[in-house]
Amino acid sequence: xxxxxxxxxxxxxxxxGHGTVITDIVRYYNIHADIQTLRNNNHNTLMSLxxxxxxxxxxxxxxxxxxxxxxxPQNDKIDQLFKKxxxxxxxxICTAGxxxxxxxxxxxxxxxxxxxxxxxxxxxxGDAASFATHSKETIGMYGTxxxxxxxxxxxxxxxxAAIYCGIISRNSDKKFFRRVYRLIQKKYLSEIxxx
Numbered sequence: 730x731x732x733x734x735x736x737x738x739x740x741x742x743x744x745x746g747h748g749t750v751i752t753d754i755v756r757y758y759n760i761h762a763d764i765q766t767l768r769n770n771n772h773n774t775l776m777s778l779x780x781x782x783x784x785x786x787x788x789x790x791x792x793x794x795x796x797x798x799x800x801x802p803q804n805d806k807i808d809q810l811f812k813k814x815x816x817x818x819x820x821x822i823c824t825a826g827x828x829x830x831x832x833x834x835x836x837x838x839x840x841x842x843x844x845x846x847x848x849x850x851x852x853x854x855g856d857a858a859s860f861a862t863h864s865k866e867t868i869g870m871y872g873t874x875x876x877x878x879x880x881x882x883x884x885x886x887x888x889x890a891a892i893y894c895g896i897i898s899r900n901s902d903k904k905f906f907r908r909v910y911r912l913i914q915k916k917y918l919s920e921i922x923x924x
Contacts, residue, residue, distance in 0.1 A: 872892065
């Protein structure tokens with residue numbers, strides 16, 4: 730199983746850092762993860778995003794996972810690529826976003842809840858974080874005030890999606906996924922405290 734991490738970064742100051750942190754978190758929860766990182770060009774994000782999605786479409790297999798720890802304004806062309814990839818890989822994990830709203834329709838790929846595991850950020854209490862975009866179709870995963878592998882404390886749906894990806898990528902058995910999904914807010918919260 731490969732994990733394809735496609736990362737856009739968040740501007741010049743964190744262009745290379747965001748993807749590294751996300752990859753390190755996935756690796757923390759699954760030390761055996763075979764991770765392929767694909768970075769998007771900061772000056773033409775949509776074009777490089779499309780190229781990276783075509784690369785994944787051509788190279789992924791039914792056991793692979795795609796992690797996109799970001800979202801962009803709704804884009805039908807990119808949505809179609811995600812739908813095609815969902816037919817070839819095990820699962821796509823993306824973030825619901827940090828837009829302080831409950832409207833997924835405006836964001837790609839977050840609006841594709843039928844094709845992706847869309848993860849929103851929750852606090853240790855189990856409540857949605859105040860900044861979290863979420864709906865009844867999204868999956869809540871802890872992601873506030875997490876001490877990341879680089880020692881920096883961060884919060885956000887990207888962190889939540891990376892933790893979720895690391896945990897569920899440990900085992901490709903569908904029974905394992907169902908068990909993790911049921912217990913994710915109970916069993917793994919104790920583990921999350923050690924990130």
